[in-house]
Amino acid sequence: MLNEILSALVAVATLQNLLIMIAGIWGGVIVGAIPGMTGTMAVTLALPFTFYMDPVPSILLLVALYKGSTYGGSVSAILIKTPGTASAACTALDGYPLAQQGKAGKALNMALYSSVTGDFISNLSLIFFAAPLAVLALRIGPPEFFMLMLFALTTVAGVSGSSLLMGLVSAALGLLLATVGEDMYGSFRFAFTPDMQAGLSIAPVLIGLFALPELIKLVVMRATKQEEAATLGAQHVTRAEFMGSLKTILKGSVIGSVLGAIPGIGPSSAAFFSYGEAQRSSKKGANFGKGELEGIAASESANNGACGATMIPLLALGVPGDVITGVMLGAFMIQGLTPGPLLFQTNIHEVYMLLIGMLVSSVLLFFAGKITMRMFAKVSHIPQTLLTPLVLLLCVFGIYSIASSPFDVAVLLVMGVVGFIMFLLNIPAAPFLIAFILGPMLEENLRRALAISRGEPAVLLSSPITWVFAALIAFVLFITVRREVQKFKTERRVEQ
Amino acid sequence: MPKPVLRGLIIVAFFALTAFILVPAYVPRPAFIPGFAPPPDMWPRTVSLAGIVLGMLALLLALFRPQADESPLETDGSSRARMAGRFAGLMLAFVLFLVAIPLLGFLVSTMLLTLSIVLMTGERGHRIWIALLAFGAPILLQLFFHSALGTQFPKGVLTKPFGF
Amino acid sequence: MKKILGTIAMAVIAATGPAAAQDYPDQAVTLVVPYGPGGASDLAGRALAETAQPFLGQPVTVMNKPGAGGMNGARSVSEADPDGYTLLLARVGMALSPAVTPDNAVAWDAYSFLGALEATPMILAVRADAPYDSVEDLVAAIAESEGRMTYAASGATAIDGFTTQALLADNDLDPLTAATLVPYKGGGALATALLGGHVDFVAMAAGSLMPHIESGDLKALMVFAPKRMDTLPDVATAAELGYEKAGQIAGWSALYGPKDLPEEVTAKWQEVLAEVATDEKWLELAANRGSISTIGDVDMSDYAQSQYELFHGLAKDFGYLPN
Numbered sequence: 001m002l003n004e005i006l007s008a009l010v011a012v013a014t015l016q017n018l019l020i021m022i023a024g025i026w027g028g029v030i031v032g033a034i035p036g037m038t039g040t041m042a043v044t045l046a047l048p049f050t051f052y053m054d055p056v057p058s059i060l061l062l063v064a065l066y067k068g069s070t071y072g073g074s075v076s077a078i079l080i081k082t083p084g085t086a087s088a089a090c091t092a093l094d095g096y097p098l099a100q101q102g103k104a105g106k107a108l109n110m111a112l113y114s115s116v117t118g119d120f121i122s123n124l125s126l127i128f129f130a131a132p133l134a135v136l137a138l139r140i141g142p143p144e145f146f147m148l149m150l151f152a153l154t155t156v157a158g159v160s161g162s163s164l165l166m167g168l169v170s171a172a173l174g175l176l177l178a179t180v181g182e183d184m185y186g187s188f189r190f191a192f193t194p195d196m197q198a199g200l201s202i203a204p205v206l207i208g209l210f211a212l213p214e215l216i217k218l219v220v221m222r223a224t225k226q227e228e229a230a231t232l233g234a235q236h237v238t239r240a241e242f243m244g245s246l247k248t249i250l251k252g253s254v255i256g257s258v259l260g261a262i263p264g265i266g267p268s269s270a271a272f273f274s275y276g277e278a279q280r281s282s283k284k285g286a287n288f289g290k291g292e293l294e295g296i297a298a299s300e301s302a303n304n305g306a307c308g309a310t311m312i313p314l315l316a317l318g319v320p321g322d323v324i325t326g327v328m329l330g331a332f333m334i335q336g337l338t339p340g341p342l343l344f345q346t347n348i349h350e351v352y353m354l355l356i357g358m359l360v361s362s363v364l365l366f367f368a369g370k371i372t373m374r375m376f377a378k379v380s381h382i383p384q385t386l387l388t389p390l391v392l393l394l395c396v397f398g399i400y401s402i403a404s405s406p407f408d409v410a411v412l413l414v415m416g417v418v419g420f421i422m423f424l425l426n427i428p429a430a431p432f433l434i435a436f437i438l439g440p441m442l443e444e445n446l447r448r449a450l451a452i453s454r455g456e457p458a459v460l461l462s463s464p465i466t467w468v469f470a471a472l473i474a475f476v477l478f479i480t481v482r483r484e485v486q487k488f489k490t491e492r493r494v495e496q
Numbered sequence: 497m498p499k500p501v502l503r504g505l506i507i508v509a510f511f512a513l514t515a516f517i518l519v520p521a522y523v524p525r526p527a528f529i530p531g532f533a534p535p536p537d538m539w540p541r542t543v544s545l546a547g548i549v550l551g552m553l554a555l556l557l558a559l560f561r562p563q564a565d566e567s568p569l570e571t572d573g574s575s576r577a578r579m580a581g582r583f584a585g586l587m588l589a590f591v592l593f594l595v596a597i598p599l600l601g602f603l604v605s606t607m608l609l610t611l612s613i614v615l616m617t618g619e620r621g622h623r624i625w626i627a628l629l630a631f632g633a634p635i636l637l638q639l640f641f642h643s644a645l646g647t648q649f650p651k652g653v654l655t656k657p658f659g660f
Numbered sequence: 661m662k663k664i665l666g667t668i669a670m671a672v673i674a675a676t677g678p679a680a681a682q683d684y685p686d687q688a689v690t691l692v693v694p695y696g697p698g699g700a701s702d703l704a705g706r707a708l709a710e711t712a713q714p715f716l717g718q719p720v721t722v723m724n725k726p727g728a729g730g731m732n733g734a735r736s737v738s739e740a741d742p743d744g745y746t747l748l749l750a751r752v753g754m755a756l757s758p759a760v761t762p763d764n765a766v767a768w769d770a771y772s773f774l775g776a777l778e779a780t781p782m783i784l785a786v787r788a789d790a791p792y793d794s795v796e797d798l799v800a801a802i803a804e805s806e807g808r809m810t811y812a813a814s815g816a817t818a819i820d821g822f823t824t825q826a827l828l829a830d831n832d833l834d835p836l837t838a839a840t841l842v843p844y845k846g847g848g849a850l851a852t853a854l855l856g857g858h859v860d861f862v863a864m865a866a867g868s869l870m871p872h873i874e875s876g877d878l879k880a881l882m883v884f885a886p887k888r889m890d891t892l893p894d895v896a897t898a899a900e901l902g903y904e905k906a907g908q909i910a911g912w913s914a915l916y917g918p919k920d921l922p923e924e925v926t927a928k929w930q931e932v933l934a935e936v937a938t939d940e941k942w943l944e945l946a947a948n949r950g951s952i953s954t955i956g957d958v959d960m961s962d963y964a965q966s967q968y969e970l971f972h973g974l975a976k977d978f979g980y981l982p983n
Contacts, residue, residue: 138856172547183536184843185526198727223570319848340871385619397637401647443539455532527980646721
């Protein structure tokens with residue numbers, strides 16, 4: 001084994017490979033950081049080039065783009081509240097308030113450190129635990145998946161802000177909107193126009209809900225408060241701050257690595273899961289959502305942690321966990337490598353080259369992040385009245401380009417208006433988005449489980465994994481209810 | 497009407513509309529589904545019924561335990577009517593934009609949208625920057641997306657002879 | 661006003677139409693793939709885009725438009741300008757959907773048929789530790805279970821659901837209730853459901869199953885294809901085993917355009933496809949994704965019609981449509 005690793009190390013350590021990875025990581029970070037452009041876009045864009053490259057460099061390029069764009073999403077989430085990917089939505093919850101307080105540098109650095117740590121741990125778990133995690137992933141059937149997603153949905157309680165009730169209303173709206181389009185048995189729900197048969201895509205809903213209300217607020221209320229953006233250099237994350245969040249970062253990395261290994265979960269759900277968990281266990285839990293570095297740490301360590309781990313089902317089972325790994329599967333096949341159980345026997349040399357390359361790219365991510373951060377930090381010098389329309393312009397072009405669909409652009413604008421109305425009514429937007437992303441997984445797995453059990457609901461508590469999650473859900477419900485009751489009592493005391 | 501009461505009413509009304517009108521009308525049964533498997537309307541119906549309950553709860557709380565008003569919105573001090581007018585203007589711009597895409601093409605429509613939105617934010621200085629943002633940026637973006645991703649942006653019926 | 665606009669528009673189209681058709685192609689051609697990136701259809705589309713480019717003289721850009729069982733992308737192409745710059749990577753779904761759900765699908769003949777591309781075999785598979793070694797064993801177990809056995813498919817009226825239902829119908833079992841369909845999205849998810857033991861069998865595209873059959877985790881019982889697969893020489897086809905309905909089902913890809921394509925465009929693509937048919941890269945990529953190139957082997961409009969009629973008949977048989 002050692003010999004194989006050494007020979008793989010020699011084979012991968014070429015200037016060409018290094019340049020490809022630098023280009024991939026940096027390109028990914030930049031694409032992820034530009035509002036309206038997504039990692040999927042970057043990966044599909046690069047796919048035709050890989051036809052003419054050797055197998056290992058071409059996969060390394062795609063992995064680098066994936067990692068880079070997942071981190072890059074946090075930059076625009078923090079600076080302009082426009083998460084580049086859904087997995088950065090929780091980052092925006094704490095990052096944007098920090099940026100408004102003039103602490104964008106701290107937030108960006110914390111996001112970078114957490115992403116790199118999460119990424120590195122995830123790659124290690126890919127190297128050492130790929131086989132057991134792949135076996136675990138296979139054990140996750142519809143009932144287990146449903147309970148897991150239900151637990152992830154309890155994060156809603158944490159992102160509801162001042163009113164849990166309004167958070168739940170927002171989540172219900174998100175669950176409802178996610179049902180638009182073709183359901184698993186082929187009936188078209190709420191398809192008022194033919195375009196709606198395909199359902200609503202995540203990208204226009206996400207950007208419409210988070211970024212556009214800022215624009216509408218600017219136009220309608222014109223409350224421009226310009227803080228002087230402090231220079232980034234003076235805003236390092238202090239040692240104490242990093243150590244304070246270290247536990248959260250490590251926990252987020254592990255959550256990301258385990259959840260990422262289960263096909264279909266992906267970085268966004270992992271980030272929600274980790275954010276909810278960090279908020280419940282942190283001493284500073286009450287400050288989450290108002291500009292808490294630990295919140296950024298939780299979200300970013302988990303989404304990049306999931307990034308590397310999605311390679312586990314891809315390599316070990318040949319099963320892509322999301323759209324991007326789906327494109328990678330295509331790239332593998334075109335190269336004549338077939339991911340799956342046999343890959344580790346027939347192409348172990350290439351697998352080691354890939355793993356070593358991925359570890360190296362974690363390190364590259366650190367430097368690419370540092371440089372890009374400085375470039376993008378300058379956006380805070382652009383006046384709001386020009387920046388917000390620019391963001392809209394980028395989003396309109398980006399969203400249109402995903403599927404050449406004017407309908408998606410309409411969804412973007414309509415969701416912006418919905419988001420603004422929710423803002424006026426003090427209904428938080430984050431639970432909406434979490435429910436919108438988790439909703440289809442919840443519903444489909446519930447219906448699958450009931451189809452397999454022939455309508456018997458006991459199937460949802462039929463295995464040890466489901467018992468564990470049921471216990472966790474009960475625990476979270478208990479502490480949430482207790483907290484609400486306490487709040488109720490103190491309010492009453494204040495009144496009296 | 498105080499805002500929390502209005503909010504409760506809107507929530508109840510929306511979910512009731514969904515549960516009792518939209519779900520029966522717009523959730524068809526599939527060609528075949530086993531009798532014991534949950535049908536397509538199970539989930540939306542459950543969620544909207546839950547939404548009605550939550551809305552009722554919000555309404556009750558608003559009526560019987562009125563809380564101190566949440567922090568007021570930050571504005572530039574304009575009157576409500578003026579802000580409503582600005583909102584209506586923005587909605588009109590969005591609608592006109594969507595209508596304009598097939599007529600004027602994607603490029604010209606985005607230019608007009610960007611220009612009108614910048615002006616609506618109240619920005620009157622930085623003339624050169626406004627011009628660059630409204631006219632230069634869409635051209636650059638269109639060139640970029642067309643050459644990098646091969647996106648074909650819709651040409652307008654009226655502007656087709658000029659090539660965009 | 662409307663009238664004036666209309667007149668101007670007509671004049672414009674009249675002025676630019678013929679000019680644009682001369683010297684086809686003078687710009688990039690968009691190939692719409694009506695399913696998500698990374699799947700078997702996406703790979704076929706990208707392989708065509710890559711190999712056709714040198715013969716066409718212009719780049720072919722792939723655009724994924726997934727949704728509504730492929731009908732989303734199909735609709736956008738059938739409604740596009742017939743100028744030859746928007747084409748469709750058609751799959752068996754383009755003939756299946758209109759045959760099964762006539763109200764919600766694009767008609768099977770709402771296109772110009774530029775040519776067939778490939779046949780994609782499908783495999784009936786079970787877990788390696790399952791107690792069935794032949795199709796008869798499996799069918800006997802299904803008959804005995806009274807509907808308790810489960811199979812994964814993209815949907816009741818998707819091609820990987822029709823494979824199983826045709827097999828059940830051939831064995832005089834009720835195609836809809838003799839085994840329970842569990843819907844999953846995408847080939848990877850279907851294969852995982854079987855690997856994890858969450859369902860009992862699948863009958864789906866070979867691409868996602870082959871790695872697991874080769875590694876010994878899954879067993880192939882039967883192939884849905886006109887002839888045996890090179891990689892599975894010992895596994896019989898449905899037709900060889902005497903299954904009449906199942907024997908006619910196979911997956912395929914083809915190149916379609918909007919209806920009424922100009923003569924020049926169809927001629928150009930005939931030329932290009934003839935070159936692609938013998939292109940080494942194309943054949944190699946086809947072999948890598950487990951499919952067989954069929955360019956030039958079948959007359960596409962006849963084949964599309966026969967496929968539509970086959971599925972329309974089956975849909976009535978199975979009870980999706982009134983007789």
